[in-house]
Amino acid sequence: MGLRYYESQATGVVVAQLEAGDLLLECIRDLVKEADIHTGVLMTGIGSLSKARIHTVSTNVNPVEELYLDIDGPLEVTHFMGLIANYEPHIHISMCTPEMKFYGGHLEEGCQILTLSEITLLxxxxxKLHRRPMPERSPYHYRMLDTQK
Incomplete structure (x- = not known):
């Protein structure tokens, strides 16, 4: 287990590999802090999970309600991507079971890596992006702001 990453000084691309037993979101948060990525794009992510936790909207009106799902593996991660603002990742993930049942939603803490995960960030x-909550719209709505402008 452990965080390993490499960065291209020419392009700003960071490539990381996580290992069996690592917790996906928690390790991405550690990576973002250790590599000092205030603002970035999580471009690609693949791998496998032994267990996952996600949430998704469950109503079609604002304020939306959310459904939290705990999913047992093995799960093949087909893709995850997201944004980093003020050192905080916001990631959505797609994954499937061996029976090809697909799940997708907002990545939550507690997703344990089965074999490995490979990640590229830009x-x-x-x-210098920040998210400003907009509770008048819903508990999950925010506005993105660039604090340098």
Missing amino acids: RVPDL
């Missing part, structure tokens, strides 16, 4: 140093 550092965006000329932006």
